Amino acid sequence: MNIPTFPDVLSLEPSYPALLLDAYGVFYGGQASGPYPGSAKKLETLMNSGKKIGILSNTTQLSHSVMEKLEKQGIRQGSHYHFYITSGTVCQKALMERSLPFPTPKLRYILFGKPHPHVRYHEALFKSSPYTETTDPQNADFIYISVPHIQGEDQENPELFHNEVERACALNLPFLCANPDLFAHEGNPPRPVARQGSIAKIAIELGAKVYFFGKPHREVYRAAMEAFNRIGVSDPRSILMVGDTPWTDIRGGKEAMMATALVTGTGIFHETVARLGLEASIAQLGPYDRPHYLIKEL
Template sequence: MIAEQFDILLLDLDGVVYVGDRLLPGARRALRRLRERGTTLRFLTNDPRPTRDEVVARLERLGVAASVQEVVTCGWSTAVCLREAGLAPAYVVGSDGLRRELDRAGVRGTDGNEAEAVVVGCDECVSYPHIKRAARLIRQGARFVATNDDPTFPTPEGPAPATGTIVAAVRAASGTAPHVVGKPHPAMFEAALGDRDPAAAVMVGDRLDTDIRGARRMGMSALLLRRGDERPQHHETEVTPDRVIASLSDLLNESACHDA
């Protein structure tokens, strides 16, 4: 049984635990059994829109128990990074949830020229004026910080444009590369692990370029969850997981998974 080999389990959310408002088959029971075994769980998401409290509420609506301390979002990690670097105030291109996480971390928002940082997240209301102002502030010296650079995220209708599409627009307009916080970069993994040994942890994700690559950089084991309705990934083929699973239930059933 895979679950017996690790003390701490890092789980991507979109595409692993749920897709949209639909809990994936086997997830609820598998997570409950893992808790009963005493496995430490951490939920990681490159979705910068919700606060950690909102992620917990979403999981609970789907019947999955979770606490704020178990959730690591790229929005929260970005807020922590800005606070530690003393980068405030910040101009935010993103959701109200991202703004709330920044505010809770003591990073004040601004629409003015005094911005020390430009933080780019994801929001359906992002417009040309937002991108134009962000690029201007960056050219004036503000630090360009991206919550992540994922080009798409899974939805019931298929892949949808994600933060990376907005980041690319701001990068093109400003001529500046961003500092990226989310997976596969280390900040979220470090926050999830705390003082735990990476060798005692495993990452379960559905993306080779973020989940699996990030785990490998940290020296962690990595499992790729590939659903039956999902097209194989053809990019990042040099990054390989330890095993491929079809659902979280496979963590508790050795015969259901196979080597990559």
């Protein structure tokens, strides 16, 4: 396997002065279960050791909304981390600035799927932006991928949405995806359920053009580096990206010239390890998704 392996970040050698953490699967178990036991103490210990800590999360929730929820759960900015950036916030900035990577002369979008009865993050995303929703494909610039569901229920199998995606592709409009994650952990105990990235993957397979905001794509890492610069960290090689998903956290971190550590004891990759074993799971990874280090937990 030949990848240096450590129990956690504090024991990792060499030590990195700055950490960029994923949330889900690293210190957070999902909306229902909240932070992993002991994660607040670990974050506090890392902060007290002098680490500069940023959090970069693929979610269409806005950063301030997530930070407010975390504070109620005992994880606070200043005590446990320095900054929190979501893919939703980076996408919102592009919406507000009308800097999407494709033309939008009509300033209208179609929502993929009906609004989720429990998760309506797109409303905050588009609020105060120049874009409004339409149901008329002739009057739309793009399709925004919302949280997929069937009658308000999350689904574990993305293929259940294939026909719906196929109908959307027939509109010949580009898709906008503000959360490239294929799955998210929801429920208690957490289970992997399909998210926007799964819809985007099907759309690409059907020949559609999809534009992304979120890991592993560079816009969110550029935003993270701007935040690190404000707290005195300017060299990406001094940052350790810690995540549980090889094709978002690790791939994006390596492309941003950061060191990377893959968490194997919790989150998405842990499920693969539990099924195949660690060595077989690592062997499946391509060079871009192969981390510099392995850690069991944060």
